[in-house]
Amino acid sequence: MYQQVNCPRCNAPIAVDIQQVIDTARNPEVKYTFLNGQLNMFACQTCGLTGQMTTPLLFHDPEHEMLMVYVPLELQLAHTEQQRLIGQMVKEVMDNTPPEKRRAYMLQPQTILSYQTFVEKVLETEGITPEMIARQRKQVELLQTLARADKDVVAILLEERADEIDETFFALMQNALQAAQERNDDKQVLGLTNLQAKLYTETEVGRRLERQQMALRKFQQDVRRQEGLTPQLLLTHILANQQEEDTVEAIATAGQAALTYEFFALLTEEIEKVARTHDKAQVKRLNGIRQGLLDFQRAIQAESQEMLNQANETLQAILRAEDRSAAVQAHLPAIDEPFMYLLSELLDQAEKQGQQARYQVLREVYDLIVREAERQVPPQLRLVNDLMRAETDAEQRQILSDNAEMMTPELAEMLTMLAQEMSADRPEMAERVRALQAMVAMRVA
Ligand SMILES: [Zn+2]
Structure with a gap:
């Protein structure tokens, strides 16, 4: 959910995607975002400050029958407010859990007082002690x-x-x-x-990692040098590194687009060839690799299918809505890269097949999203962009007059900081920003 907050340093408004519920049943990805310290990150487009929002969190993992909440003490919430927040988050989990999957533990969330402990408990579900x-x-x-x-x-x-x-x-x-x-x-x-x-x-580990990186580089070079990534090329490199499991994994990840039916057919052929030489150890090793790669391929397919399904659901919901603009806004958090990929594919398709009406509708959604993305930029930054794009002084003065209500000390200060930041690598731009700053400062006074 996007929330508007103010930057703790420069006070500019920032839109932050705040997620308080980490429900592995509904969205396992969020757990990793959280563990990487990337959940609820904000980045101020005005002064460049980045950090993490202090916010209550709920973690739900049905596999471990775990439901716990963390309410930061810094927020200094009254007990009743705290209870209300917890109740709200638990309700969200309940509402998203099908009735047949609801369990008693969900009624009694564990309260964790320190962030550290909260993180450690989430890590434990990953087998990290x-x-x-x-x-x-x-x-x-x-x-x-x-x-x-x-x-x-x-x-x-x-x-x-x-x-x-x-x-x-x-x-x-x-x-x-x-x-x-x-x-x-x-x-x-x-x-x-x-x-x-x-x-x-x-060190031994270092030398092994070095070998792995070299093997990976060689693979990528071959992909570039030869006629691109083919199942045969992928197989050649995997066979060459079959002794090192990590390297096989790294190569397969880099070349996952070639993990096709043809690849597995070629690998099976290779295993049969080795079997005729009676090298049992190698046959066993290759069979192990084959199984590992099959599992890997299935996991990727399931994941990308799931992403496309979700994107398609979002798109259908927007298309069904009477007010598409409002629908785009409501679904903003779900409009991600897979969604945009699907949308451009469908646009392409509609255009090629001459489906005018369908093309128009999809195009409308696309334009709404682009406009919405622009709106997410804080108004002060938009103003600065407009000013920088202006070609003449007269034009700049016009923009400044049109936006008289935005001539605040904060805007002047923001421009000062911007000029400082730019002075090292873009002295010319910095000079223009400084001139702007002077114009704004004059209007503030
Ligand atoms: Zn800021």
Whole structure:
């Protein structure tokens, strides 16, 4: 559900997609968004501040008969208000659970007081225990120490804590490096880059990951160099890396579009060929790979089918509505990439088959969505965009006069910040923003 909030830094209005109910029965994806720390994120288009909204959350996982709520203490809600909120979220879960699937545990949600515990309990449903989390926390500390330590200390630490340098550690290192690059923290970037290079050559995990990345690069190069991705090409690369399960998985993921009937026929042929050489170990290994890839392919198909079904349901609901504009607004959270993909495919189809009436209707929905997307941009930012697009001073002055009610100190301040941000890579633009700022400041006074 989109809610309008104000940016804690610059006070500009931001539309945030707030989700309070994480129901794995209805939408398993949301759980991963939450665990990645990406749920209820806001990004201020005006000043660039990003962060996470503090909001009550409910987690429901029927598989583990788990229903729990977290109400942040920071919100300082009165007890009755808290009860009302919890009641509302539980009702949402109930309403979306078919009667035959309702259970007693749903009537008594567990209340969790700390966010930390709430996250840990969700992680437990993924088979991730508090011990594993503690281990990861130690790894993060180790990483921070290593990135700053001098050579001798690094050598000692790598020996003493070798068991902590695993794939997770490499992933943490990669994330830390990216974050440092985004912050322009050159010192940290240098430290981490050196550490990464060292670990790739000096540890067993590092060497294995390096082999995997090389195999993946080689595969992608071949796809580009040869006539594109074919089942035969995919098979060749999978067979070449059959000893390393992770690499097979990585290649199959990158080449999933070629996991076709033809691919499996070729793989079966290959297994039969190996069987004639009586290499039982290899036959067993290839059969294992075949089964794994079949499961993988089924999972992808089910997932994309599910996404298309949902997109189609949304589209039908919008088409059925009397007021399509209102329907588009109501379904905004469901208008995602698969939805837009489906809509453009249908538009294409209607056009090619000369179905004029159908094309018109679909086109109307498409235009409504584009307009709605533009409306989501905060009005101040839209004004700044209009001003920047204006070609002459006279035009700018006209826009400023037309929007007299928006000449506020906040707008002036926003322009100052914008100019500061741009001054490094786009000095010319920054100069124009500064000139605008002066015009706005004058009108505010
Ligand atoms: Zn802001």
